[in-house]
Structures are given as structure tokens and as C-alpha cells.
Amino acid sequence: xxxxxxxxxxxxxxxxxxxxxxxxxxxxxxxxxxxxxxxxxxxxxxxxxxxxxxxxxxxxxxxxxxxxxxxxxxxxxxxxxxxxxxxxxxxxxxxxxxxxxxxxxxxxxxxxxxxxxxxxxxxxxxxxxxxxxxxxxxxxxxxxxxxxxxxxxxxxxxxxxxxxxxxxxxxxxxxxxxxxxxxxxxxxxxxxxxxxxxxxxxxxxxxxxxxxxxxxxxxxxxxxxxxxxxxxxxxxxxxxxxxxxxxxxxxxxxxxxxxxxxxxxxxxxxxxxxx
Amino acid sequence: xxxxxxxxxxxxxxxxxxxxxxxxxxxxxxxxxxxxxxxxxxxxxxxxxxxxxxxxxxxxxxxxxxxxxxxxxxxxxxxxxxxxxxxxxxxxxxxxxxxxxxxxxxxxxxxxxxxxxxxxxxxxxxxxxxxxxxxxxxxxxxxxxxxxxxxxxxxxxxxxxxxxxxxxxxxxxxxxxxxxxxxxxxxxxxxxxxxxxxxxxxxxxxxxxxxxxxxxxxxxxxxxxxxxxxxxxxxxxxxxxxxxxxxxxxxxxxxxxxxxxxxxxxxxxxxxxxxxxxxxxxxxxxxxxxxxxxxxxxxxxxxxxxxxxxxxxxxxxxxxxxxxxxxxxxxxxxxxxxxxxxxxxxxxxxxxxxxxxxxxxxxxxxxxxxxxxxxxxxxxxxxxxxxxxxxxxxxxxxxxxxxxxxxxxxxxxxxxxxxxxxxxxxxxxxxxxxxxxxxxxxxxxxx
Numbered sequence: 001x002x003x004x005x006x007x008x009x010x011x012x013x014x015x016x017x018x019x020x021x022x023x024x025x026x027x028x029x030x031x032x033x034x035x036x037x038x039x040x041x042x043x044x045x046x047x048x049x050x051x052x053x054x055x056x057x058x059x060x061x062x063x064x065x066x067x068x069x070x071x072x073x074x075x076x077x078x079x080x081x082x083x084x085x086x087x088x089x090x091x092x093x094x095x096x097x098x099x100x101x102x103x104x105x106x107x108x109x110x111x112x113x114x115x116x117x118x119x120x121x122x123x124x125x126x127x128x129x130x131x132x133x134x135x136x137x138x139x140x141x142x143x144x145x146x147x148x149x150x151x152x153x154x155x156x157x158x159x160x161x162x163x164x165x166x167x168x169x170x171x172x173x174x175x176x177x178x179x180x181x182x183x184x185x186x187x188x189x190x191x192x193x194x195x196x197x198x199x200x201x202x203x204x205x206x207x208x209x210x211x212x213x214x215x216x217x218x219x220x221x222x223x224x225x226x227x228x229x230x231x232x233x234x235x236x237x238x239x240x241x242x243x244x245x246x247x248x249x250x251x252x253x254x255x256x257x258x259x260x261x262x263x264x265x266x267x268x269x270x271x272x273x274x275x
Numbered sequence: 276x277x278x279x280x281x282x283x284x285x286x287x288x289x290x291x292x293x294x295x296x297x298x299x300x301x302x303x304x305x306x307x308x309x310x311x312x313x314x315x316x317x318x319x320x321x322x323x324x325x326x327x328x329x330x331x332x333x334x335x336x337x338x339x340x341x342x343x344x345x346x347x348x349x350x351x352x353x354x355x356x357x358x359x360x361x362x363x364x365x366x367x368x369x370x371x372x373x374x375x376x377x378x379x380x381x382x383x384x385x386x387x388x389x390x391x392x393x394x395x396x397x398x399x400x401x402x403x404x405x406x407x408x409x410x411x412x413x414x415x416x417x418x419x420x421x422x423x424x425x426x427x428x429x430x431x432x433x434x435x436x437x438x439x440x441x442x443x444x445x446x447x448x449x450x451x452x453x454x455x456x457x458x459x460x461x462x463x464x465x466x467x468x469x470x471x472x473x474x475x476x477x478x479x480x481x482x483x484x485x486x487x488x489x490x491x492x493x494x495x496x497x498x499x500x501x502x503x504x505x506x507x508x509x510x511x512x513x514x515x516x517x518x519x520x521x522x523x524x525x526x527x528x529x530x531x532x533x534x535x536x537x538x539x540x541x542x543x544x545x546x547x548x549x550x551x552x553x554x555x556x557x558x559x560x561x562x563x564x565x566x567x568x569x570x571x572x573x574x575x576x577x578x579x580x581x582x583x584x585x586x587x588x589x590x591x592x593x594x595x596x597x598x599x600x601x602x603x604x605x606x607x608x609x610x611x612x613x614x615x616x617x618x619x620x621x622x623x624x625x626x627x628x629x630x631x632x633x634x635x636x637x638x639x640x641x642x643x644x645x646x647x648x649x650x651x652x653x654x655x656x657x658x659x660x661x662x663x664x665x666x667x668x669x670x671x672x673x674x675x676x677x678x679x680x681x682x683x684x685x686x687x688x689x690x691x692x693x694x695x696x697x698x699x700x701x702x703x704x705x706x707x708x709x710x711x712x713x714x715x716x717x718x719x720x721x722x
Contacts, residue, residue, distance in 0.1 A: 114382075128442070160405040160406050160407065
């Protein structure tokens with residue numbers, strides 16, 4: 001792994017008495033596509049929100065592209081924010097703006113771009129995210145859920161981010177749409193040289209897109225590794241998750257990345273990832 | 276394509292000529308012995324119009340091997356963070372990292388390339404190419420091709436080539452032209468506005484009919500009547516509005532007494548201030564100001580509540596479940612308003628009279644006893660009735676406008692805000708217009 005673009009150390013998140021993360025460490029390397037998995041309520045989305053600054057952790061350090069975002073100056077923070085794109089679960093598009101205007105919003109922060117060029121660039125991003133040409137003039141409420149997700153992706157890609165955060169990119173999509181989205185992410189990653197941090201429940205996405213998987217359980221990152229390594233970890237939830245019927249189905253369609261069922265090893269990864 | 280540059284300093288003076296003759300990126304033969312100074316001199320001698328490849332080949336004797344030249348790293352890294360655009364006879368040379376922020380400069384430079392000639396764009400020195408500059412290059416290539424010329428890209432690595440191919444528009448010249456606005460567009464706007472307000476009125480009548488139908492239906496089948504909802508809304512629009520309504524009327528009473536007394540004192544007719552307060556508050560101000568406050572407070576609340584339900588498809592869900600939105604949402608709300616607005620009007624009347632009486636006592640020395648006597652003698656009960664009879668009508672208007680605006684909300688937040696504010700304005704306006712009609716009506720029938 002080259003130098004990590006996202007570095008989390010000792011993150012603690014709590015809402016009232018409920019502790020979601022405690023002493024969570026995680027590194028994401030450049031060019032990695034990290035899939036974050038975990039049961040409901042293990043704080044996958046909270047983790048994403050914490051990294052992008054929507055949720056301030058009770059304790060811990062976050063470094064993105066070498067900038068400690070919790071203590072950074074506003075200027076440095078803006079620079080980092082320009083270098084990441086976030087796609088929310090339902091797109092989180094501005095409902096009063098058309099899709100094209102939505103994509104133009106981040107572009108407006110760049111000086112010296114003429115209105116015509118900005119429009120063309122927005123159209124380019126809309127096309128890159130796999131939306132048909134007419135979608136640019138539509139309002140978010142006139143689009144289907146899958147199209148809204150793509151429009152959200154187009155907006156996240158507007159500034160050519162180095163890191164892309166995706167929250168449940170394929171949730172609520174039909175299998176064909178989900179597979180298309182998976183391919184889109186892989187393709188964009190290759191052309192745009194992205195690092196992707198994606199929260200997902202979709203085992204197919206994990207198989208086809210992700211170069212690494214981080215499993216959240218017991219308030220921390222239980223393990224990080226490839227799909228095959230995940231299957232070997234001796235933890236009841238992990239076994240259930242990576243060897244359940246759905247996981248088997250996903251493996252059958254993507255035989256290359258089968259989780260290894262044999263010779264279970266006790267969990268040793270978190271310790272090796274510590275400070 | 277390209278050429279090798281010997282490292283002996285003597286030939287540096289000819290570099291530019293050599294470079295031009297070769298028409299391509301320059302492979303610098305920089306032996307490991309070549310110090311930084313040599314590399315710097317190469318750059319200085321080249322000036323603009325050439326690009327050096329960082330990954331240059333080192334030659335040792337006849338052996339050519341791929342090796343990075345350490346001496347060249349220094350000048351190269353200095354351009355790493357900014358895009359250097361230099362023009363020469365054949366076209367452009369880009370060096371450094373091309374980012375979104377460089378687009379304005381790049382667009383200008385590319386626009387200088389005439390469309391009917393062959394140009395060369397040297398990308399060998401580009402370390403990073405974002406989509407926006409790549410798009411500019413692809414677009415210009417397409418434009419020049421359309422004009423009969425050619426834009427050749429040279430020296431681009433596989434990543435950069437792939438990026439440019441990825442952003443090349445499928446169909447060139449698909450400029451989306453905006454529909455021109457026809458002349459006399461303002462006339463059309465006025466026409467549309469008038470027709471729109473006519474449609475709104477018709478729609479409002481439709482809602483009135485719908486409300487009355489659903490109300491009758493629910494009264495005929497009392498088991499289906501939503502009593503809990505009705506009580507809840509009575510609490511929301513009635514009880515919770517009582518303090519502000521009472522305070523407002525109390526202050527109005529004070530103002531009337533104060534202003535009235537200073538005017539009437541000039542004629543020695545101070546005692547008529549009681550009639551002034553009583554008639555103006557009971558007939559007009561009490562109920563009108565209450566209706567205006569309720570219009571602001573409740574019409575907006577109705578619109579926001581129903582509108583956000585509409586936005587989140589809750590209204591659609593109701594329909595599919597066989598629940599009629601009009602019966603479930605409109606009837607309890609509007610009925611609650613019809614029940615509570617007269618009560619609020621009465622509260623306002625009492626508070627107004629109390630405020631007026633208090634001020635008369637302080638300012639004019641009219642004792643409460645005297646105020647009461649004068650009030651009962653000089654003011655007929657019909658004044659209070661004239662005021663209160665308007666209350667249910669105002670309530671109906673406010674409720675209908677609020678509910679209709681809520682149903683007009685579309686799927687976005689902006690439309691929720693617009694409809695809420697227009698509901699308030701329309702409700703207040705309608706209340707005042709209706710009040711004027713009532714005044715004329717009562718004057719005609721002589722009450």
C-alpha cells in the first residue's frame with residue numbers, strides 16, 4: 001500500500017449513551033476501492049459522515065490527503081473538500097435545481113470558467129455517469145431512484161475528486177442497474193484515478209468493484225483485507241455474512257474472488273493495523 | 276519523431292534549431308554524470324516551445340537503457356503543480372498538471388488554433404490531466420476536424436490518451452440552443468398570469484365543493500368522523516393561538532382608546548371613546564385582525580404540513596390505502612378552524628374591550644363601572660354579531676387556501692416554500708376582500 005489517503009486513528013463516536021465506534025483505526029491507500037460492510041447499526045454511514053466532516057467524533061484523529069481535517073484551518077479544509085466527492089444514498093440533489101444545475105453548483109467555485117463551458121462540463125459529467133442526454137434538464141423529482149443516484153454521482157465527480165465517497169450506491173437498484181453501477185464505478189476509477197470509499201450491503205458490488213473490504217463490528221474495524229481473506233476470519237457475523245446464501249450466489253457469479261472457507265484464522269488484522 | 280541530445284555543452288547553442296527540425300519531443304541524453312546545471316541549461320536554452328521528458332534515456336556508449344535522469348528531476352518538479360502552456364509555430368506544448376482551474380487559460384490558447392490547418396499538441400510533459408481540460412482538448416480537436424484541419428496529439432501517455440478518448444463527445448457540434456424568447460413575451464406573461472389566477476379561483480371552488488361533500492359524508496357516517504384529529508387541530512389552531520390573539524387585541528384596544536381620546540377631547544366628547552372602541556373592535560378590528568393573525572399562522576402551517584406530506588408521497592400512499600386525503604386532511608383542519616375562529620374572535624373582542632377600558636380609565640378617568648354602563652347602553656348586541664358572523668367565513672377561506680396550496684406543492688423544497696408564502700399572502704388578501712364585501716352587504720341591509 002502506498003501512503004494512505006485516508007487515515008483514521010482511535011475514532012470514537014457516541015450518540016448519548018450509545019457508543020457506535022470506539023478506538024476505530026482504518027487506512028485507505030491511494031487507488032484503493034474500499035468496501036465498508038457491517039450489520040445494521042454498526043455505524044457504516046456514521047463512519048463516512050465522520051470522515052467527510054458531517055459528524056464530529058468524540059475522540060480520534062482523521063487525516064485525509066495528509067490534512068488533519070479535525071484541526072485543519074478553513075483554507076486547508078476547503079482544499080480537501082474540493083478533492084473529494086460525496087454521493088449520498090438518495091443522491092441528495094438540490095430539488096429546486098435541474099440535474100445540470102446541480103452538477104454546475106460545485107463548478108461555480110472554480111474561477112474563470114465561462115457559463116457555456118460550465119454547462120458543457122456539467123453535460124460531460126452527466127454523460128460520464130451514464131445518464132441519457134435529456135436528464136440534464138429534468139428536476140430530481142422527475143427522475144427514478146437509479147437516475148437520481150447517477151445524478152448524485154455526476155455532481156460528486158464535478159470537480160474531478162481524488163477520493164469518492166459512496167453511501168449505498170446500489171441500494172434500491174434493480175440487479176441490472178446495480179451491475180451497471182458497479183461497472184461504472186470501476187470504469188470511472190480507472191479513467192479518473194480515483195480512490196473510492198464505499199459503504200454497501202451489496203455482495204456483488206464487493207465482488208466486482210472492491211479491491212479491499214473493511215468489516216465493521218464490535219465498534220471498530222474488525223478486519224480489512226480482500227474478499228478471500230474476509231472469509232477466513234473466525235467471527236460469527238463475518239462467517240454468516242461471507243458464507244450466507246447470498247454470498248454464495250455472489251461468488252457463483254464472480255468465481256474469481258471466492259472467500260476461502262478453509263483453515264480459519266483467529267482475528268489478527270486489527271492489531272497489526274494499530275498505531 | 277524526437278531525437279537525442281548530446282550532453283556536451285558545446286552543442287547547446289543549437290538546441291532550438293535542432294528541436295524545431297525534429298518536430299517532436301526531445302529525448303535528452305543525460306549521462307548520469309550530467310549535473311543539475313546541465314539540466315537547467317537545457318531548460319533555459321529550450322525556453323518555450325519544447326517539452327522535455329522527465330523519463331529520459333541515458334546513453335552510455337552505444338547502450339541505450341531506460342533510466343530516469345536524476346539531474347532532470349529538479350526543473351521538472353518545479354512545473355509539476357502548474358500547467359505551462361507554450362505556443363510555437365506548429366501548435367501548443369503543455370507541461371505540468373492540467374487541472375480544472377487551468378481551463379480558462381487552456382480554452383483561450385486552444386481557441387487560437389485555426390480550424391482549417393494542421394496543429395500539433397504536445398502532451399509529453401503533462402503529468403496529470405483532469406476531465407475538464409481533457410474535454411477542452413477533445414472539443415477543440417473535434418472543432419478543428421469539422422473545419423477541415425487536424426489536431427494531432429503527441430507524446431501522451433496511455434492514461435492521458437484514455438482520458439481524452441473518454442471525454443470525446445460522441446456527436447460534435449451538438450450545442451444545445453436555447454429557445455429564443457418571442458417578442459411581446461411580457462404580454463404572454465400577463466395573459467398567463469390572468470388565466471392562472473382564474474384557474475386558481477376555479478380550483479379553490481373545487482376544493483370548497485370537495486370539503487363540503489366530504490364533510491357531509493362524514494357527518495352522515497359519524498363512525499368515520501375523525502374526532503381525534505379534529506380535537507388535535509382545534510388545540511393547534513385555536514388554543515395555541517389564543518394568547519397572541521388576546522395580546523394583539525388588548526394592544527389594539529389601548530391604541531384606539533389613546534388615539535380616540537386625544538381626538539375626542541377637542542370636542543369635549545371624551546365619553547364617546549367607549550362607543551368608538553366598542554363599535555370598531557366588535558364590528559371590524561377584533562375579528563379582522565384575528566383572521567389576519569390566524570391566516571399567517573395557520574394557513575402556512577396547513578400548507579407546510581400537507582405540502583411536505585405531498586412531497587414525501589404520503590398523500591399518494593393514503594390514496595392507495597383507500598383513505599381520502601380530503602376527508603383525512605382537509606375536513607379536520609378546516610372544521611377546526613371554523614369552530615375555533617369565532618371563539619378566537621370573541622377572545623379578541625373581550626381583550627380589546629378590556630384594553631380600551633383600561634386605557635380610558637387611565638387616560639380619561641372613565642371608571643370601569645362607567646365604561647360598562649356606557650358600553651351596554653350605547654352598543655347594540657348586533658355589532659358583536661356582525662363581527663362574529665364573519666368568523667366562520669374567514670375560517671373557511673383561510674383553511675381552503677392553506678389546504679389547496681399544500682396540495683399544489685411539487686416534489687421539491689423550493690415549491691414548498693413558494694406555496695407556503697403565497698398561501699399566507701392569498702389568505703390575508705382574501706380575508707380583507709371578504710371583509711370589504713361584508714361591510715358593503717351590512718350597510719345595504721342596514722345593520
